Amino acid sequence: MKKIKMTKPIVEMDGDEMTRILWKMIKDELILPYVSLKTKYFDLGLKNRDKTNDQVTIDAAFATKKYKVAVKCATITPNNDRMGEYGLKSLWKSPNGTIRSILDGTVFRTPIIVKGIDPVVTSWKKPITIARHAYGDLYKDSEIRVSGPGTVTMTFAPRESNECKTLKIFEFDDCGVVLGQYNTDESIRKFAKSCFEYALDMKMDLWFSAKDTISKIYDHKFKDIFNEEYEINYKKAFEENRLTYFYTLIDDAVSRVMKSEGGFIWALKNYDGDVMSDMVSSGFGSLAMMTSVLVSPDGCYEYEAAHGTVQRHYYKHLKGEKTSTNPVATIFAWSNALRKRGEMDENQELIRFSNCLEEATLSTIEEGEMTGDLCRITSIKKPKLLNSEEFILAIKKRLENRIEEL
């Protein structure tokens, strides 16, 4: 068979631990035999981040800006334990945080749906994609422990004048707590744009929810900016594609989501998105079946699995044990990145290959061959438990059949 050619490269970001092991297996068995793969490779493994003083992460992010499509392996965000384990020079920041701030993007998380892994919510038939605004709010707040009676106020001091604006927050008669949080119009607008762009790209409806009835200035601003962007820049395209955008109160959104059949994007503020994405991923079955993509407002796409480096499995692997770590979300990160490259370059063969790779992966599970995490939750009778390598080879067998039919 002739290998599929690529005109432009994708950015490849290697990572850590068990996912780094899976990364190589996926490339060697499922991609390199079929595609003349062109990548700009960056080793984001913790050792190399330390060696380059994390410059490699910054370079990878700028390469993503240049080439528009990237695929990333899970990486360790170091804490004090990791500092000792790897003898690090510094507690490097989360690579995902660094890349996100350079691309200024929004993260969309989508469950992979497959027959035999049934959502807990029985009405859910199609994926629900969560878009979380990952800037400001509770995650950049300032908090004070009030130690006794006294007054708490909030002041805005304009840079250009002396006309301060002060608001009394609360008159304390005894101990308590206070927090202040902020967001910027610019960040909210970029979030809104990323959501509208991605909805059009995926041909999915967009919901946005907040609590504007209670938070009449803060949350209301989010609602207004989304509405403005929609009316001015996206309404026409949405109508042409028969898509809908609507805003609703978060309480209402939650109850609608539980009764829906899925198949839409749900945009949420930072804290709501943090919580709801865990609810939705548990509801769909497994974190190992969740993909994630960072989309920038200017149309760059960085795909990855939503899970981490699966450290516990890696230590078993180091002891020489075979592990049954699920590679599906990482396979889908690759197939999504290759498909996006194919769409941008009008490379039909590459698009077809990406589809085949996904179909082969899903049919392997549907035919009862799967990793341990899925065996525990599947409705398929007597599933066959495979280790990671066996599972990837089972996918490869089906992939070869499909490619022959192409």
Ligand code: NAP
């Ligand atoms: P994790 O790697 O997501 O794993 C947590 C647990 O979830 C695992 O121990 C495993 O459960 C299960 N699991 C996750 N992915 C799985 C898969 N593909 N197949 C089978 N089981 C899977 O989270 P963590 O252990 O909290 O974090 C490990 C490292 O990953 C940390 O250093 C963290 O910084 C990093 N991390 C990176 C990213 C990223 O790069 N995007 C995201 C999150 C975390 P059992 O052990 O019960 O089998």
Ligand code: MG
């Ligand atoms: Mg969370």
